[in-house]
Amino acid sequence: xxxxxxxxxxxxxxxxxxxxxxxxxxxxxxxxxxxxxxxxxxxxxxxxxxxxxxxxxxxxxxxxxxxxxxxxxxxxxxxxxxxxxxxxxxxxxxxxxxxxxxxxxxxxx
Amino acid sequence: xxxxxxxxxxxxxxxxxxxxxxxxxxxxxxxxxxxxxxxxxxxxxxxxxxxxxxxxxxxxxxxxxxxxxxxxxxxxxxxxxxxxxxxxxxxxxxxxxxxxxxxxxxxxxxxxxxx
Numbered sequence: 001x002x003x004x005x006x007x008x009x010x011x012x013x014x015x016x017x018x019x020x021x022x023x024x025x026x027x028x029x030x031x032x033x034x035x036x037x038x039x040x041x042x043x044x045x046x047x048x049x050x051x052x053x054x055x056x057x058x059x060x061x062x063x064x065x066x067x068x069x070x071x072x073x074x075x076x077x078x079x080x081x082x083x084x085x086x087x088x089x090x091x092x093x094x095x096x097x098x099x100x101x102x103x104x105x106x107x108x109x
Numbered sequence: 110x111x112x113x114x115x116x117x118x119x120x121x122x123x124x125x126x127x128x129x130x131x132x133x134x135x136x137x138x139x140x141x142x143x144x145x146x147x148x149x150x151x152x153x154x155x156x157x158x159x160x161x162x163x164x165x166x167x168x169x170x171x172x173x174x175x176x177x178x179x180x181x182x183x184x185x186x187x188x189x190x191x192x193x194x195x196x197x198x199x200x201x202x203x204x205x206x207x208x209x210x211x212x213x214x215x216x217x218x219x220x221x222x223x224x
Contacts, residue, residue, distance in 0.1 A: 002170050027192050032211040042214040044153065087152065089213075095141060095206070101152040 001009050003027060006100035014108055017078045021103045023088030024070045032065055032091035035073045037084045038102065044087055047073075078107045112136055113205050115216035122193055129189045130219045133201030139181035139205035143213065144176075147200040157188050162217055193223040 006023045013019050025033075036044035048055065050062040050071050061074040069089055087104040092098065112135040122128050132142055141160050145153040157178050159165040165178035177189040186205075190197055200220050204213040 034212070041200070043218045045215075046212055049212065056198070072215070091211055091213075096155060096158060097143065097204070099145075099153045 002101075003098045004088060004100040006008060006103050008101055008103060009073060010106060012103040012106045013078055015078060016082060017074045017103070017107075018074065019078060019105060020075075021073045021086055021088075021105075022069075022070055023072070023100050025088075025090045025098070026069070027090070027092055028066075028069060029093045031093055032070075033062075033071050034089040034097075035060075035062055035071075036087040036089055036099075038087055039084050042088075044099075049084070075105075078105075078109050080093045083107045087090075092105055111183060111207070111210075111212075111214045112138075113203065113214045113216040115201075115203055115219050117219060118217060119220040119222075120224065121187070121222045124194055125192055126159050127191045128193055128221060129187055129191055130201055130203075130221075132186045132188070132205070132216050134184045134205045134207075137205075137207050139186075140183075141206045141210050142180060143188040143204045144178065144186075145202045145204065147218075153202065157189075174193075190221065193221070195223045197221065198223045 033050035035047040037047045038044040050064045054063045059076045063072045087102045088100040114133045116131045144156045155170045157167045158165040159180040167173045180186040202218040203216045
């Protein structure tokens, strides 16, 4: 079983749609959780950290479910510029960061 | 703040040569630096974790004699791909962390093409 698993997609959605990504992790001792955005041929950029109580940043909402060991990302009112690959990342207690394979999103006009 | 640079940004080399990639934390002292490799349409795969002044810890399946990591200071780590082969062609990305911050800060990556 992979340490961090994501649905690779692709997700093709129209502008304005709401889209949700899920990610599961295997190490119950994991400490920190993140969503990164990666554009083609670029490095990942931190989109948001994920907190136990859930957190929102504009059109983006992240949730963490420790009992079920999954994290989610909800994007509302999708924009063309949201097209990218979204990576979930889990930081383990030894400081290593494990990434999911990424979910590819394409927002179409 | 928390800027990480990598050099070179891309490199093309002949099979059998060695390539050195530098990773620098520009405005902070990094407690730990990480090296990742990413093949097309795949995720980032952690290769090794590097702490200043000590030997790097390599992930299972990563050959330490092929991927030499030197972390001589709190702001510089280098990855040398020795005797590169076409299958080593990939996107190599470093990241760095600093004390008290859970986020990792990524460099812009180095695209290696081995002919």
